[in-house]
Amino acid sequence: MSQHIAFIGAGNMSRAIYGGLIRSGYPASQITATSPELDVLQTQQNTYGIHTTTDNLLATTKADVLVLAVKPQILKMVCEEIAPVVKNRKAPPLIISIAAGIECNAISKWLGVEAPIVRCMPNTPALIGVGASGLFANRFVSDQQKDAAEQLMGAVGIAEWVTEEPLLNAVTAVSGSAPAYFFLMLNAMQQAAIQQGLSADSARKLAQQTALGAAKMAIDSTESLTRLMQNVMSPQGSTEQAILSLQSNEFSEAIEAAMNACKARAEAMQKEFGG
Ligand SMILES: NC(=O)C1=CN([C@@H]2O[C@H](COP(=O)(O)OP(=O)(O)OC[C@H]3O[C@@H](n4cnc5c(N)ncnc54)[C@H](O)[C@@H]3O)[C@@H](O)[C@H]2O)C=CC1
């Protein structure tokens, strides 16, 4: 695929996606990013060699694929701004919205046209090619456009389709927001290790490598997660005490509550910003 991809918004998530795309060999000359902030655009141009502009209409004009990557709070304003260009094109671009919580119908309404829209919930590890995205296509998306969206997000990680749009809120809870949960846990582990006497450098390296090793084992192993956990726990050993402590502090319940809060907020954002 070497279609022109325009990103409306050049923030953390856009950078993760186009950074990952370029890293995977996608031509930077086929990517445009927009932002009202000139200094941000200059940095993006210098770092990635992409086209940049403050002009959302210009970017929309030349896009085969238009990625809406602004905050949900301002998506309505941005869609209404670009609507005349989208409507006047012979064929509207494939629109990929990464905004949390905002439904395809709201975007269609703001654009004033029944455009092909793929809603995507990505995550920031896309920047290093290990992203995880959920995708949902509205009924105007052709099979070819579905393939294009899958290739785009597949270039920066794995992409899973959901058949019902509300399931994207569950994707937000399990992967979109989830890198932050792991960073929080890593930080807590590092701080505890420092308190127990390790240097900050050793604590960081050991905790990070362990997270990487555990994730790779979970991906590669045919054994269940319970079995993998039990393999670390010697009877009456040290791990058992750590797991018992986590369980008595309701670790699993805390994770479930966090994911429910995340999903509920994604649902509330639809009501708050999707009207
Ligand atoms: N950061 C994350 O981990 C994830 C974010 N998302 C979604 O991605 C979207 C963007 O989030 P972030 O990149 O984190 O936000 P961000 O604040 O880092 O980026 C937003 C960008 O939009 C630009 N912008 C502001 N007004 C604009 C306008 N009128 N026209 C064009 N650009 C404009 C800003 O200059 C900034 O570059 C949000 O809708 C969020 O829900 C989805 C999944 C994960």
Ligand SMILES: O=C(O)[C@@H]1CCC=N1
């Ligand atoms: O926190 C947020 O709202 C966005 C959506 C998923 C990750 N970041």
